[in-house]
Amino acid sequence: MEKKFDRLSNLPFDVLEQILSCLPIKDAVKTSVLSSNWRYKTATLPNLVFDDHCISGEFLSVNSSTIVNIVDHVLSSHIGPIHKFRISHPHLQASHDIDRWILHLSTKSIREFSLEILTWRPYSIPPCLFSCQDIVHLELYHCLLKLPSKFKGFENLKSMDIQRVRLSRRVLEKLIIRCPLLERLTLANCDGFSHFKINAPNLRILDLEGKFEDFILENTSNLAEVCIDLDFKANQKQILDCNSSNLLKFFADLPNIRKLRVQNQFIKYLAVGPLPEKLPEPCRYLEFLSVCVSFSDLDEILTLLGLLRSSPALKELEILVCKEDNAGGGEMYSGLHDNVSCQFTQLQLVKITGISVKAELDFIKFLLLSSPVLKTMTVTPTSVNDFLELVGELLGFRCASASANIIYLEP
Template sequence: MEEADRISNLPGNVINHIFSNLSIREVFRTSVLSSNWRYKWATFPHLAFDNQCFSVSSQDHTIVKNKLVNIVDHVLLLHNGPIYKFKLSHPDFLGIPDIDRWILYLSRRSIKEFVLEIWKGQRYKMPSSLFSFLDLIHLKLLNCLLKPPLAFKGFKSLKSLDLQRVTMAQDVFGNLISSCPLLERLTLMNFDGFTHLNIDAPKLQFFYIGGVFEDISFENTSCLTVISIGLYENVSSDKRQAHSNSTNLLKFFVHLPNIRRLEVQSYFLKYLAVGIVPEKLPTPCVHLNYLSIRINFNDVEEVLTALCLLRSSPNLKELEVLARPVEQAAAVTFTDCWKDVRCSSSFDQLRRVKIGGILGIKPELNFINFLLLATPGLEKMSVKPASTHGGWELIKELLHFRRSSKQAEVIYLDP
């Protein structure tokens, strides 16, 4: 009596779960298990084509690209059933007609996740067929040019949008974001073609951005809780003068009532410092419990902006401060903005502080001293300099500072 084929009798969702942990190449190999498994791979709804499809150790790039094209064509030709996820990631630029053909084919399926990563070459212009993916939930594009057709009304089901090294016009960007009403997660990295970011997304919860832009504002973003934002170029003096009548800090926070985690990277603190900086925000960030700031301690406006953020975050528990040492080393003078507020500021909820990239100059030491005196509940502060030079002197300074918290532990970390 033949033993029952227990694998073949597994439920379809269990088989799909097994396949989801395998590469396309490994999924193909299941066809040799039995006659029942010969074409099971052809019903798998999650397709990912990348370097795991085949071994590339002894093949040149042309052979690899041709083989990948043949594999994708073969799978799509014989596939039987829905395709919910399609990922194409390759270090070399594939033929435009091939990618156009695959996207056109997928537009006739109920695809929910689409990932296209083109690591090299010029921007790939997305065909109009992409914008007919009506059931799309997740979209990730790398190195692409977006120009939707005039009839495009948005991705009504999209929840996650990840755009890296993309090009699109200013109006295209604004229309794209506002026409995705269910968008919850947005990532923008190294983009061009638009410099003014108006984020109108009522369901947005997570926003990650890094690039060069002139202005950013939020509208209908009461659900937004996590923001990581980096401005990769310094704000020029001309632009600072042009915006002197505005207050970037107030404009930035006015539509962020529920923010919980904020990372201010690169030169974005300098952007927030444009205009009149108040002592506190009109509406405090009562939900903010984690704050990360990259700062030039020799820039008075940046220091005052950082102070405003600290004063406006009454429930802050974790703080990370990263210095921009190149700018600070070039400065001749320094300022001590912390001295005047030591007695009037107290951050009762702050428990953990990380300070990195410092040179041991006076403004940095004043800030550390200020925090130790203003944090009665501090449990741990770690200090990591930018280099080993002057490390012993920094340690001696840290040992001399008084602390308002008896249990505070100050740790020196080697660079």
């Protein structure tokens, strides 16, 4: 009998590796029993991912001991380098097992490490992780982070995502500055500090979220995308006594910003201190701005106007009106009439959500008169009751752009 040619087994190794990497790891391991040719193929896979998706949808429902057995089996039989290791599970309790895995990975040229667990006590990262000099991406969730005294930095790290991590200001600043190639940083809902500084010359993308009082961007001229969701809880008396402008301080080292999201209460932070009509140096490359603003707060409105005047390249604007805004906008109305000569010559798309009819219509009128190349404006009121009144008002507004399309959406 003629022996059939096994086309699958004879595929190039890199193609087989790609196929196996797409399988849930439990299914990939099962292929080792297909034939002698497949026995060691999964043992050399460089990317090991242990989560619900990669364990055939059952991983999150298994208990802690089963998880440990699965990971131990895969690591003990593995041959060669491990470039990516990710584990995500809500019930992983045994910290000494995770310590063992990280120690093993520190000898395997690990490049991407991601740990996400939801235990009641934060997991303390062992010192051996900081010896992984090949690491490029680091992702930690719900951990306690302290740096060993001999830590010299991650020379190859380009992306860092730390969420619900407990660490001191000194540890955070030292960690950032000792990652000279860092390009992307996510810092969300961490505790242990209220003030901090980010010094990162190669940083391009920054995402900050949480409760903190103040921060400084230093040596960040390459930042292109910034998203800040700040629950502003600073001492209000101390803020009122502040003579420096947070708006000027924030943009002092952002000459190349292209995309900015200002969410939650961060506009309140920017409005602290003297408010200039425009920034000393314009944001020449800022094309997208998304901001959450209260139209019953004059300082927030002036801060927004200052940003708009300082953004000559702005093409897309998103505004989320704070839900608690029910007050009238008398001061806002007179302030906008002082800015009728302001022109947004590149603005094409505008989206405004949460219109309450009473305080925001003057701002919409201002934008329509000041945007000669506007293509689309989408407006959404806070309630269905405001919808017809909103449409009636807007139909009477003049528009500088002959091709502008005004879209009205019901909430």
